Amino acid sequence: MAVRWVLVTLDKALAPAALHTRRYTGSMKSVAMLQGVTFQRDHGFSMHIDSLSIEPGSMTLLLGASGSGKSTLLWLIAGLLRSTSGSIEIAGERLDTLHEAGRDRLRARRMGLVFQTHHLLADFTAEENVSLALMAAGESERTHHARSLELLASLGIDRPTAKASQLSVGQQQRVAVARAIACRPVLVLADEPTASLDAANRDIAMDVLQQACRTTGAALVCASHDPSLASRFQRTLDVNAFVSQKVVA
Numbered sequence: 001m002a003v004r005w006v007l008v009t010l011d012k013a014l015a016p017a018a019l020h021t022r023r024y025t026g027s028m029k030s031v032a033m034l035q036g037v038t039f040q041r042d043h044g045f046s047m048h049i050d051s052l053s054i055e056p057g058s059m060t061l062l063l064g065a066s067g068s069g070k071s072t073l074l075w076l077i078a079g080l081l082r083s084t085s086g087s088i089e090i091a092g093e094r095l096d097t098l099h100e101a102g103r104d105r106l107r108a109r110r111m112g113l114v115f116q117t118h119h120l121l122a123d124f125t126a127e128e129n130v131s132l133a134l135m136a137a138g139e140s141e142r143t144h145h146a147r148s149l150e151l152l153a154s155l156g157i158d159r160p161t162a163k164a165s166q167l168s169v170g171q172q173q174r175v176a177v178a179r180a181i182a183c184r185p186v187l188v189l190a191d192e193p194t195a196s197l198d199a200a201n202r203d204i205a206m207d208v209l210q211q212a213c214r215t216t217g218a219a220l221v222c223a224s225h226d227p228s229l230a231s232r233f234q235r236t237l238d239v240n241a242f243v244s245q246k247v248v249a
Contacts, residue, residue, distance in 0.1 A: 151181065151182060
């Protein structure tokens, strides 16, 4: 799913039609609303969400063991997976009423995604990785360079022209956060962003991610297996409450 998101982002960035998209400026009671959502796979995995609302600017931890279905729920919200039934609404738009290209455009403009392994384009510079998200969302090309440099500097990246492959793991994560918030999304989805980090670097990484969301006003939904993160969030949801049969690894 993460690879598909990167490829779709690149494709949208290079498409002329992407330059005509607009960012959402309305007011919302919820940036994401799930109602009667079910999702099933052939091997017996089943997920059901009666009702779940993500409020603007809120911070929610989705807690569960590896393979419990956390990523599945994130990808349903992101529109990378389609629910079997029910409705998922993001920034006032229902995912089930959109075709694939429409979901891609909505994701580019309204959402930011942060992955455990970052999924930066290795041969692109830090600035180019962030500019790519701006291009995909249809932001004016004149603003790409300045906006990217501003974000990277605010997150402590002083080598914006370095290729992603030349950056440390910590620096790569900061670039990934900059990419996620570049278009001022209403919702940031983070999938195990601290799973590969020790305790000290975990805290630094979460500080960076949460402060970035606070600064932009984005709601954050973070999936993690680490219960020690719960104190950082306004709400903690146990993914097991939504799953009737866990994924078999």
